[in-house]
């Protein structure tokens with residue numbers, strides 16, 4: 001919305017949230033999320049044509065176009081628990097819009113939703129609006145930006161996708177939204193489709209991206225078993241233009257608020273229409289991701305003489321990727337839980353993640369992160385065995401091992417000799433992102449494990 005405000009000075013954008021604390025933060029000097037470049041954009045537009053408010057009644061009534069970007073978490077109970085999207089917040093937003101609408105509205109789905117959600121939302125809007133003369137047109141306009149590069153992705157997206165109804169009114173609504181984007185995006189990158197295609201394209205894009213990571217991660221395991229090098233394999237296959245080189249970095253597992261959730265959703269939709277084989281196929285992408293995290297934990301434990309009980313492990317990075325403070329579904333959660341279960345003491349350092357977030361994540365039940373009040377109780381085991389520090393050198397001091405779980409650039413430039421000198425020997429580094437200079441680390445004396453790389457002789461014996 002900030003980028004729309006930046007590029008469309010003739011449009012007034014009001015960002016609404018029922019959470020007043022969040023709105024206060026958006027209006028303050030300290031924005032509630034970290035995203036490179038966002039602060040500058042907000043500063044430029046805030047108070048000009050970009051406003052943050054919790055007065056939903058006033059602004060929903062006044063708006064011509066409403067983008068709904070509420071969370072759509074995975075259901076934790078009832079039918080479809082653990083797979084289906086929980087549309088409670090979406091439905092709540094629709095009811096709120098219907099209650100105050102007195103003029104025609106274009107309602108734009110920005111949240112990722114299951115296919116055919118627009119149809120359901122349309123019913124909620126129409127049946128709940130007391131003024132029968134009010135018309136609602138629903139559009140699906142899924143977002144393809146990635147965190148950490150959001151501003152750049154929005155400045156020049158590969159494409160903008162707008163799905164809408166076939167009727168004249170539907171087509172007119174598509175045109176209006178396309179006009180907004182046309183302020184800065186070349187016409188040929190603005191695609192229009194029917195509603196269901198747009199909704200399904202979003203789920204499929206994320207499923208295909210995640211599938212690439214699970215594919216290369218599966219090969220990383222085979223590389224370790226055979227002495228091949230996954231980066232060499234990825235480079236060789238990525239040069240085939242049909243395959244391409246992007247999204248081919250092996251990792252300790254993909255995270256983020258979308259990949260797993262959207263695949264689970266896709267599977268649920270497939271099952272709902274009787275396509276069990278299709279659902280099973282996509283489910284394997286998630287299974288492989290869980291295997292990769294578990295495999296990493298087992299590697300750490302087996303390398304360290306089959307136990308990490310009472311050993312201090314330095315966790316470098318907790319965010320699900322670099323350049324963000326976001327920890328939703330970060331692989332670090334499952335890896336730390338696995339290590340804690342074996343008795344380890346985890347000391348976490350991340351340049352952007354706060355201690356309270358780390359404790360919340362490690363104590364929250366699965367799928368609860370996307371609910372405003374769903375945090376689990378802080379388990380004593382977590383608070384006693386997890387420490388979060390603000391400095392990488394303090395993190396590694398007295399540690400038996402360093403586990404790199406996020407690919408932050410700053411990890412590459414640390415003084416590893418100094419880190420080594422302060423650690424218990426043998427000192428291990430488990431590079432879950434393949435970002436460090438492994439040869440240099442070996443020459444310092446570290447025992448290095450890197451995903452999908454020929455195994456260090458020390459590790460061959462122990463595994």
Ligand code: UGA
Pocket residue numbers: 112143144145146147148206209213246247248249250251252253254255256257258259320321322
């Ligand atoms: C992802 C998609 O890339 C966006 O196109 C989409 O709009 C977004 O989800 C969404 O649906 O909101 P995001 O989750 O922000 O974006 O970040 P990604 O860059 O896709 O990374 C996801 C995870 O995959 C991270 O944990 C990352 O470390 C991991 N990853 C990525 C790898 O393990 N290897 C790679 O080669 C690339």
